[in-house]
Amino acid sequence: MSHNTIALNQRQQPLDHLESVWLFGYGSLIYKADFPYLQRRPACIWGWQRRFWQGSHDHRGTPEAPGRVATLIEAPGKRCVGMAYEVTPDVFSHLDHREKNGYLRFFTELQWLDEADSVQGLVYVAGPDNEAYLGPASEEEIARHIARSEGPSGPNSEYLLNLANSLRELETDDAHVFAIERALLTEKSG
Known part of the structure; x- marks a missing residue:
């Protein structure tokens, strides 16, 4: 599957008939709501875990040197904490562009x-079948990758650190994110 998923999302999930839609954010959508929303609430989804396994060619890296950003992987019994936003359907033209790098959207229980x-x-979830998917690596390898990546939206490390701080504000423990953060801070201080 191509990493540009705008048309696919709009074709598979037409939303025009709805008055409003809840959107669950688990990465930069937690701390960077650059779209209008009716309300926002801390929420979680069950059966998923956040992982830095998706490549970013358009925000935190480049096509030649992609950064690493969060996606979700199935994990029965686990929960992923994030932020939910109630939005009007017209907001998805912006969100589909923002999340175009391999992310498909689907409905789930929040x-x-x-x-x-x-x-x-x-x-929005970027699965292993998209061209931008980088897959698993150790937290130390991911931290080294993040330390050297930068794109139009800024340094990849900024994304990681903002996400880690946002998760602390939500009073949630994400061992994967915090292990990468520790490894990144060690990498930067060494």
């Missing part, structure tokens, strides 16, 4: 962190 209720919402 559970609020502050109450037991849940709602259906969209999430």
